Amino acid sequence: MTAPARSPSTAKQNSALITEVEEAAGAFAQRNPNSGRLFAKAQASMPGGNTRSALYFDPFPLYVEESFGARIKDVDGHVYLDALGEFTAGLYGHSDQRIRDAIVVTAGKGVSNGAPGSAEINLADAVCARFPAIEMVRFCNSGTEANLYALTLARAATKRTKLIAFSGAYHGGVLVFGGGGERVNAPYDWTLCRYNGIDEATATIAKVGSELAAVIVEPMMSNGGCIPATREFLEALRQSCDKVGALLIFDEVVTSRMGPGGSHALHGITPDLITLGKYLGAGFSFGAFGGKASIMDLMNPQRPDALPHAGTFNNNVFTMSAGFVGLSEVFTPERAQELYEAGEALRVRLSKLGHECSRIVQFTGCGSAMNIHFVDGDITCPEDLVAEPKELFNLFHFDLMEAGVYAARRGQINLSLAMNDDDLTLLEQAVAQFLERRAPIIRAIGGER
Ligand SMILES: Cc1ncc(COP(=O)(O)O)c(C=O)c1O
Numbered sequence: 001m002t003a004p005a006r007s008p009s010t011a012k013q014n015s016a017l018i019t020e021v022e023e024a025a026g027a028f029a030q031r032n033p034n035s036g037r038l039f040a041k042a043q044a045s046m047p048g049g050n051t052r053s054a055l056y057f058d059p060f061p062l063y064v065e066e067s068f069g070a071r072i073k074d075v076d077g078h079v080y081l082d083a084l085g086e087f088t089a090g091l092y093g094h095s096d097q098r099i100r101d102a103i104v105v106t107a108g109k110g111v112s113n114g115a116p117g118s119a120e121i122n123l124a125d126a127v128c129a130r131f132p133a134i135e136m137v138r139f140c141n142s143g144t145e146a147n148l149y150a151l152t153l154a155r156a157a158t159k160r161t162k163l164i165a166f167s168g169a170y171h172g173g174v175l176v177f178g179g180g181g182e183r184v185n186a187p188y189d190w191t192l193c194r195y196n197g198i199d200e201a202t203a204t205i206a207k208v209g210s211e212l213a214a215v216i217v218e219p220m221m222s223n224g225g226c227i228p229a230t231r232e233f234l235e236a237l238r239q240s241c242d243k244v245g246a247l248l249i250f251d252e253v254v255t256s257r258m259g260p261g262g263s264h265a266l267h268g269i270t271p272d273l274i275t276l277g278k279y280l281g282a283g284f285s286f287g288a289f290g291g292k293a294s295i296m297d298l299m300n301p302q303r304p305d306a307l308p309h310a311g312t313f314n315n316n317v318f319t320m321s322a323g324f325v326g327l328s329e330v331f332t333p334e335r336a337q338e339l340y341e342a343g344e345a346l347r348v349r350l351s352k353l354g355h356e357c358s359r360i361v362q363f364t365g366c367g368s369a370m371n372i373h374f375v376d377g378d379i380t381c382p383e384d385l386v387a388e389p390k391e392l393f394n395l396f397h398f399d400l401m402e403a404g405v406y407a408a409r410r411g412q413i414n415l416s417l418a419m420n421d422d423d424l425t426l427l428e429q430a431v432a433q434f435l436e437r438r439a440p441i442i443r444a445i446g447g448e449r
Pocket residue numbers: 087141142143144145147170171172173218222223251252253254277278286287
């Protein structure tokens with residue numbers, strides 16, 4: 001017997017939904033002729049006019065001319081509250097004065113030095129002081145790279161090759177575990193398990209056993225729909241890895257913003273390695289991996305058997321200096337805690353609005369990152385989301401933009417330090433307007449009258 005669909009939409013409702021989306025897309029295209037023109041131009045030199053898949057949406061993406069504070073301004077002159085927050089990399093907003101000053105001072109001192117400098121020591125010290133499980137750290141240029149290095153380190157440290165990840169996870173451009181993205185993946189030996197599935201994960205770890213190098217997990221699946229891991233699940237991974245001598249890697253590229261010490265501190269769990277990225281570069285390309293000193297030391301160039309770790313821009317002076325000011329002066333532990341709490345409170349308010357509209361409207365997430373969903377029942381893993389009508393996300397996206405809020409097409413909302421209470425109110429109002437306007441189609445899809 002097949003399980004009942006959790007969003008029991010019919011063909012009639014689907015076609016009504018498609019009509020609403022087409023109308024919204026048409027209105028978007030009309031409002032944004034200059035974006036449309038730039039998109040047409042971009043197609044001559046980039047496939048699909050695009051160099052970053054996540055920023056593509058139909059009929060064409062919004063082209064942004066400038067940004068300030070918590071706002072972006074598009075090439076047609078519309079100003080939006082930026083609730084995409086550069087997929088969490090935009091934590092500091094767009095123009096924090098302390099970060100701007102650091103950039104200007106750095107530019108004044110000259111770039112491309114081809115040598116270490118004090119800025120990288122400052123940032124490394126700040127990272128190690130801030131994240132309890134990071135005893136030593138190394139920098140690279142993206143979260144993708146950070147994860148590739150962490151996996152490489154784990155394979156070298158354990159002298160094993162097999163890896164476990166979770167279905168629907170996203171660990172970078174060549175570490176995609178859902179939606180068909182696997183075709184671009186780095187050729188490692190993967191076994192996939194269900195996220196938050198304690199029994200399956202512990203059994204698989206035991207089975208792969210002495211061949212298992214590492215388990216990599218996001219403490220909250222970000223790309224997968226802002227689905228948080230339960231503490232029990234993460235603890236079970238920790239214990240199971242210990243039993244077979246495999247390393248546990250937390251991908252905290254997104255979740256390191258959750259409270260003062262990131263998700264591992266929040267849960268009181270110590271992974272062997274942690275990867276970082278996004279906001280820690282304060283607007284510049286950034287990645288980092290760190291953890292137990294005994295593992296990180298495998299990259300110590302004073303060792304005869306040192307693993308090489310190269311990268312021209314690993315210590316890019318802009319990233320190092322702006323990143324240090326961001327972490328030490330802007331995203332202080334107190335601000336981190338406040339932002340986490342503001343996000344938790346906002347998600348509660350949005351969930352209430354959602355429930356008032358329909359039982360299929362839910363907001364998942366952790367702290368300052370959250371995602372709308374259109375499905376009934378608990379959401380613990382991406383498999384719980386397969387029945388979601390994807391077109392509703394398009395509608396949500398278009399309607400939010402019409403209300404002056406720029407979010408991710410997949411329904412993700414990320415807060416930034418530049419937002420104030422009025423901005424959060426605007427965000428709530430935009431969501432409320434969407435729910436009110438689209439209630440008939442949402443309720444019809446949910447099988448409600
Ligand atoms: C959890 C997670 N890991 C890794 C990455 C990859 O980071 P980057 O885009 O800097 O390569 C991302 C990016 O969205 C991410 O969300």
